[in-house]
Amino acid sequence: MSIDKLFNPESIAVVGASRTEDKIGHTILNNLIQGGYEGEIIPVNPAVNELLGLTCYPSLVEYGKDVDLVIMALPSAQVKAVIDECARVNVKAVIVTAIGYCETGREGAVLEQELAELCRRRDIRLLGPNCLGFMNTANNLNASFVGDMPVPGGITAFSQSGVLCSVMLEMTKEKHLGLSKLISVGNKADITGVDILAYLAKDEQTKVIVGYLEDIVSGKNFIKAAEDAANKKPVILLKSGTTQAGVKATISHTGILASADTAYGAAFKRSGVIRAATFESLFDYAAALSMQPLPKGNNVFIITNAGGPGIMAADSVEEAGMNVVEGEAKSSNPIPLQGVSQTNAGNPIQVLGDIDPTGYGNAVKSALGDPRVDSILVVLTPRTMAKPAETAKAIATSMDGVKPVLAVFMGCRNITLSRKEIIEAGLPCYDSPERAVESLKGMGEYAAWKQRPPRSVTRFKVNRRRVERILSRRQRTGMLQLGEVKGKDVLGAYGFHVPEGALASSDEEAVEIAERIGFPVAMKIVSPDIVHKSDLGGVFLNVSNPEAVEDYYDLMTLKIHKKVPEARIHGVYVEKMAMKGLEVIIGMTRDPQFGPMLMFGLGGIFVEVMKDVTFHLAPITEQEAIQMLKSTKSYAMLQGRRGQDGVDIAAIASGLQRISQLTTDFPQILELDINPFIVGDFGSEPVVADARMTLAPLPEKQ
């Protein structure tokens, strides 16, 4: 059932309405009345006849008519009984404010589950429990005990935390941002963040969605709802905390490098959600996105009245990966600023002299007209002639609604006084260039995401059945760690290039294999009890003659036996030496919420020390895979440097896509590392030099 009636009810009953002012039952009723709600308000309290000028009923049934929304200001113990009554008057939705549910522990969780189940059976949608209700400025409905109604606007904010709901309300007031709705989701026993996102996506009053999340119930549903919403309007989310399930034992590189937070980052990236790092930035983004159009490109033009702050702004722009459109001195074809006397044309920013507000207006206007400019950043500092408020207004009137303009007022105290008017004029303003640039960057990324090509995931022809049989047998026998031999077998079936090799169980066999595949060969110990082969002297590379193969075989087994006497040794894997090339790591770790997360990083210190890796959720498209490579800091290494040729980027991307297919096809693969994946020149197939996987145990038989 839709949750529309929750936000747009024709009648609202407050069960547990109270005459005691401190009580929630009183505050909510008062808020409803004060907010100006025009529908029927029905206080319910068997002990009282009248409340705040409204007739009070002893029970819902006795009101005698149907009720759309019921707000329960009752302790948890009394809630269930009222739900039954709700059903009799055709209630569509309830808000349960009571605490003592999931947040208190196991008993509370059971209670919450029962409540949710009861509502489901009665066909009633439930907001909460443990929530503060919501506000809807569209119909003057303040069904909460958060505070007074905010100014109407295009931003809808929701939060899992009730306290932060109040903070959000205060913050928007302080920033003079208008709200459409403010929703306290609470424990989300029924209505979850996903439902809210789905609803807000369709809600006409909501132009920008802002949310605070602690956890997500279903990663898959979240991504779908968030992507749907982001396709229609900007979604800005702040995520805190980590999931319990995210903390797990891991032995793979990928697993070690990924945190639960990485998964959220990847999920947000996939679904076009703008991720806010701080509470402040939530509304920085919201301000810009609710007032300004999206930029069409990365070229930022900076107008300032001071060199220093201008350069700070330019640095932030460059750091954020955008371009500063060059000013006069450097450019052979500068942006002409009509009607402005340019006393000082700096680089790469446009520094104007101490001019009057109209001058700024004109400067913005002419810059907007230039095709080389995608967005404008105006940075103002207090100078003699600067009149921040007037200047802001002049800028606001010059805006064309096609290209975004953001303003930074640094240290302009008197501006705070007129901030309300500036905001009303539609110019987002910030205290520092960094914050403005961050918002601009978020807008740019969101704009790029919106223009993304349709996601088309390549399906490679693979031998899925072979993998299935290998994995199911391993699960059946409880050998859940796939070492190099089986790992390569699996990858080979999925089209990876694996060096020719075979397992030798005697020195004689090792020589025979080596001669068959050709020298030089690599020799690696195979034991289910040894994960890090090379640490124990279980790897010899570039073995180039039969005598050496024989010697190393004996040496290796002897050494390992001495160091780890209990290890079961299956033999030595003899394989053709992989070609020389750039070593990269590709891998996957499965997030309990979001499923397979793919990783890419350059081998060696880049991963070990600098942790320069990127993650992406599977399934992945070719463009996304290439984007993964590009977003590492070490990307330059792949492109070739100091006279060395670059490597075949598309070949690595293809490897990532194949892992994506493999791990999407087989949910029992928990972790996978291809380390190193050796990438050579253009045209050569990358080679899986070593690989490892971890499988999930079979579910216990009932």
Place this chain on the structure above:
Amino acid sequence: MDYDANWKETYKDMIKTPKRALSQLQSGHRVFLGTGCGEPTVLVEAMTKIAGNIADVEIVELLTKGNAPYAEKKFASCFKINSFFIGHNVREVIQEGRGDYTPVLMSDIPRLFNSGQLPLDVALIQVTPPDSRGKMSLGVSVDIVKSAAENASLVIAQVNPQMPWTRGDSLIDVYDLDILVPADVPLLERESKPPHAISVKIAEFVAGLVPSGSTVEFGLGRIPKVGRIPQAVINALKGKHDLGIHTELITDAIMDLIKSGAVSGNRKSTDRGKVVTSFCMGTKELYDFIDDNPLFSFRPTEYVNDSNVIGKQNRMVSINMALEIDLTGQVCSDSEDGFFYSGVGGQVDFNRGAARSEGGRAIITIPSTTTDGKSRINAHLSRGAGVVVSRATVHYVVSEYGVAYLHGKSVQDRTLALISIAHPDHREQLLKDAIKAKFIRQDFVEVEGKFVVAPQDMMKATYLLDTGTKLYFRPIHPTDEPLMRDLLYDLSKETLYYRFMSHNQHFGQREIQNFVYVDHRKDVAIVGTLPEAHGDDIVAVGRYYLDERSNRAEVAFVIRDEWQNKGLGTFMFKHLITLAKASGIAGFTAEVLRDNKRMQAIFNHSGYKVQSSVEEGVYSFRIEF
């Protein structure tokens, strides 16, 4: 081999009865059966028993040695055969259209499984019990069984202590199998029959093409009513030494060859000292012989049949069989009388590999006729005949009438070469057909009736020069036409003048044909040859022509200028006398120019009674035997 004595206890969770194991088989499944004598008989029996409960089970196999009860007509709705090679036990099923045949290079079959293109639901295989490490050997059949077992969703293994443990790449981990069915039963055996007389004749020619130190492959398949020609070749190789073996199938005959001491493998370029093979069919004696025998290396088909691997072997000789061949060299070997008969097998793999091998030889053997007298060498392939080796990749073709080398030769040369190894009764007709098909020039009409291939045995001889060079003498052959032309154009003016007594001798097509097409009775010609890259190089030609009225033959010969003065003339003269005497000829006549002192010397010093007279500068000789 030391097996894990407690294996039945160690792996008891995996052990099932044949009936329980096969109950996993479901309608619509594709089932792979272990190859040849490695066929898991107990499992096949159990599968046939449940025929009533299942439908549309596709049986995929290479070839099986058992009696294939599942192929019986009454099970048609339960089991559908899809074979990569048509063995005797499924031939009828496929020829009647109840079963299917997948023509494919043997080397490609593992890739069908590995890539997932031909997914297998179940594999029924036979293995040895596990050793202490949990490894089992695929025993007598590694071939495509290994890749099938590596890819099938469910692998049911008949675990048989009577299965020999084979060395090489034959091991499989017990945990890579699903169900173990213990069975202590004898393996299927294959008795070999003594080779057919025609095979023995062909084998002699083939043996001549296999020098000691070669590595040999003996192809699969059989010729209806003649049997396996390579079998006979194996016997014919016993006099060789240091042979190597790299072949798909090991038989009792190969064991005998090994025991005879002809095989050492010491001159192999790869796998030195090893007999490399992928499966084995024979008697218990053979199975005992290969058991844990380090001489043998059983490898999967993807290695044994890889033409790159084969081609790396120096002096690799592949010996395969054809059922029909056309005059352009297209080799049919999977069909007979318009029906599928056997299969592609490894013929293409080995033929190509041997052709690439340094010093290698790719040989196709063929009996000249069927047992009811129809020629197997025809101008055009019969309707329904399948080409296995194309005319571009064929090299040697050997019948019981000799050897034809076709590679790099024109259609005309091939045609003549193949006619010359066809059965004599069919040669005239083949020549007519070839003219009609425009395979050869129309003026060959002229040689009709003269297309005779000489009996080989007595006319052959060798002559060792003082320099140690050996020259080979043999009767002239219709395929010698281009060589003959080379010889004549290379002769010096003087030599030409001495031979033809004219300064303006012109050699047209007709004249050269007259040299080459002889009936070997009245008209006898022998050539002295040296082996060259292109075949033989003719250095000398000797000829006599019988005048039946006088029972004397006119003799003449010509020797390349650079080979004159080496005693060749005398040798040829004597050899021709031997031949003539054997034909009951009373003597020779000859005309020699007065200046040709050498020729005169040969006659005068022959030791026979020689009369001579001179007239107009020409000596007439008369030699009495």
